[in-house]
Amino acid sequence: MAKRLSRVKRIFFHFVMWAVVAPPFLAAVVLLSVSIIAYDVLQHPERHQNTRRIWNIIATDLYFAGDSETMGWGVNDDETFASLIASRVDVPVLNFGVASYGTVREILRIRMHPRFPEAKCIVIQYSWNDFDENKLFLTQGSLPSPTPERFQGLLSDYGKRRANFSDVVLHTFGLMLDNPLAFFSSVFGWHDFPLEDYDPMYSSEGTPREETEDANAFLTVLAAFSELDDKKLFAMGPSRFVSALAGGTRPGNVFPIWVDYADWYTLDMHPNEKGHREIATQILEQLDRTKEGRHCLARGP
Numbered sequence: 001m002a003k004r005l006s007r008v009k010r011i012f013f014h015f016v017m018w019a020v021v022a023p024p025f026l027a028a029v030v031l032l033s034v035s036i037i038a039y040d041v042l043q044h045p046e047r048h049q050n051t052r053r054i055w056n057i058i059a060t061d062l063y064f065a066g067d068s069e070t071m072g073w074g075v076n077d078d079e080t081f082a083s084l085i086a087s088r089v090d091v092p093v094l095n096f097g098v099a100s101y102g103t104v105r106e107i108l109r110i111r112m113h114p115r116f117p118e119a120k121c122i123v124i125q126y127s128w129n130d131f132d133e134n135k136l137f138l139t140q141g142s143l144p145s146p147t148p149e150r151f152q153g154l155l156s157d158y159g160k161r162r163a164n165f166s167d168v169v170l171h172t173f174g175l176m177l178d179n180p181l182a183f184f185s186s187v188f189g190w191h192d193f194p195l196e197d198y199d200p201m202y203s204s205e206g207t208p209r210e211e212t213e214d215a216n217a218f219l220t221v222l223a224a225f226s227e228l229d230d231k232k233l234f235a236m237g238p239s240r241f242v243s244a245l246a247g248g249t250r251p252g253n254v255f256p257i258w259v260d261y262a263d264w265y266t267l268d269m270h271p272n273e274k275g276h277r278e279i280a281t282q283i284l285e286q287l288d289r290t291k292e293g294r295h296c297l298a299r300g301p
Helices: 002-043 054-063 081-086 103-111 128-140 148-157 165-178 180-187 211-223 239-247 273-288 291-296
Strands: 121-125 232-236 254-257
Touching: 002 054, 002 165, 002 180, 054 165, 054 180, 081 273, 103 121, 103 128, 103 211, 121 291, 128 211, 165 180, 211 239, 232 239, 232 273, 232 291, 239 254, 254 273, 273 291
Parallel strands: 121 232, 232 254
Antiparallel strands: none
16 A cells, blocks of 8 residues: 555656646747747748748748838849739739838829829738838828938838847747747647737837728828829738728728738748739739729729
């Protein structure tokens, strides 16, 4: 009886020890392993293509973020989705995409083109980092004038220091702490890390916001330009933004477009050549499904 009791105690002791020691040990091993892989992604992105595993997300967060998909960041002019669409339809297609432009500057740029009065349809790509520009315009009624001082200020704010291994470890630890279930699901390959759900939804002041704020600011900016009233406006962007746009009240000339592509550059997440082909195909398919879209493509009622 005493031996049996002693055996039970030993089993209970080992169980408690493993229950106490194993989780932090496993977490430390995972933290170090993921940090090493993420650092390797930063150094050799060609080894890690087209995946949303957590190490790619970490490397992407530490590398770059921008709004330049329409412009065609990383591909030739004839490889952008706008150019590909132009080659498949009989109406003229012009690409006015500029990296870092928000909705306001996009519209101002389009409006200056001599063919703007002829345009029947405009496709606008939205990114989360458009919000601050849109909000500033709505608050002040205009954008700040460009000056050499502001330009130098923007350059000085742009991070020039390359991320070192300690930066990777700290960012990995933050993601593990904030999203434990999604983090470990991604590590063990059960599910891709929900990149879009993790997109930073904060204003420049660090205030958290909902996607409905982006959608409302976007629509308010469009309403500020009466020249757009007689044109069909198709909005594409992150699925949460497009869903908020589709689920809310919007003008009759604004139409959401859902676009999802699986091929992109590893670190900056911009679509590569194949990704642009996927986007072009999806836009054309969705335009073909509606009367307004077919009208834009000159494909009958």
